[in-house]
Amino acid sequence: MKLFVDTGNLKEIEGLAALGILDGVTTNPSLLAKESGDYKQNLKQICQIVQGPVSAEVVATDTAGMLREGRELAKIDPHIVVKVPFTKDGVKACKTLAAEGTKVNVTLIFSATQAWLAAKVGASYVSPFVGRLDDIATTGMNLIREIVDIFDNFEYSTEVLVASVRNPIHIVEAARMGADVVTVPAAVIEQSFKHPLTDIGLEKFLKDWEKAQAAKV
Ligand code: E4P
Numbered sequence: 001m002k003l004f005v006d007t008g009n010l011k012e013i014e015g016l017a018a019l020g021i022l023d024g025v026t027t028n029p030s031l032l033a034k035e036s037g038d039y040k041q042n043l044k045q046i047c048q049i050v051q052g053p054v055s056a057e058v059v060a061t062d063t064a065g066m067l068r069e070g071r072e073l074a075k076i077d078p079h080i081v082v083k084v085p086f087t088k089d090g091v092k093a094c095k096t097l098a099a100e101g102t103k104v105n106v107t108l109i110f111s112a113t114q115a116w117l118a119a120k121v122g123a124s125y126v127s128p129f130v131g132r133l134d135d136i137a138t139t140g141m142n143l144i145r146e147i148v149d150i151f152d153n154f155e156y157s158t159e160v161l162v163a164s165v166r167n168p169i170h171i172v173e174a175a176r177m178g179a180d181v182v183t184v185p186a187a188v189i190e191q192s193f194k195h196p197l198t199d200i201g202l203e204k205f206l207k208d209w210e211k212a213q214a215a216k217v
Pocket of ligand 1: 026127163
């Protein structure tokens with residue numbers, strides 16, 4: 001399963017890329033709005049750092065506007081994946097952009113039928129939002145199981161990109177269900193590094209080693 005970070009923050013991306021664990025980045029208008037500087041330049045820099053797929057979302061809501069923005073975003077760097085929302089206009093834009101050879105991530109997916117329709121129009125990725133489904137008292141991860149089953153049945157090449165991840169349990173479940181990608185906020189990746197038994201274990205190894213060395217002199 002590929003790991004993307006869900007952020008527009010260059011420092012977070014640089015830090016994770018340096019660890020060698022990062023396969024790509026997803027952004028959205030809310031995330032990019034938090035960052036200073038020109039968003040196109042920021043996206044270019046992100047592409048140069050990660051050297052993998054970087055999702056950049058259109059803000060137009062009509063097909064013509066989405067196509068205009070999508071084509072502009074795609075010009076920034078070959079790693080750009082144009083993100084469009086799952087609406088009728090978004091589906092039409094996805095079909096055209098995909099036919100032109102642009103990779104498209106269809107976002108704001110909340111049902112398996114939405115994911116299936118996006119796959120039919122050539123989306124490279126679908127982004128089901130598990131955390132936001134959990135927020136309304138449904139089990140978001142059930143949607144991932146449904147989409148993975150459907151895509152497997154018909155051998156769609158569209159990748160299931162688990163989005164709106166809120167904790168490491170979402171990551172483990174996504175991997176067990178066979179999702180292709182998980183996009184995770186930097187804070188949740190940080191949480192995944194922490195385990196009290198790792199810290200205690202390392203401390204003990206080092207103390208035992210030091211004690212043994214001191215006894216030898
Ligand atoms: C996906 O690409 C979105 O950027 C993201 O995962 C949304 O997550 P949120 O529900 O935490 O805002």
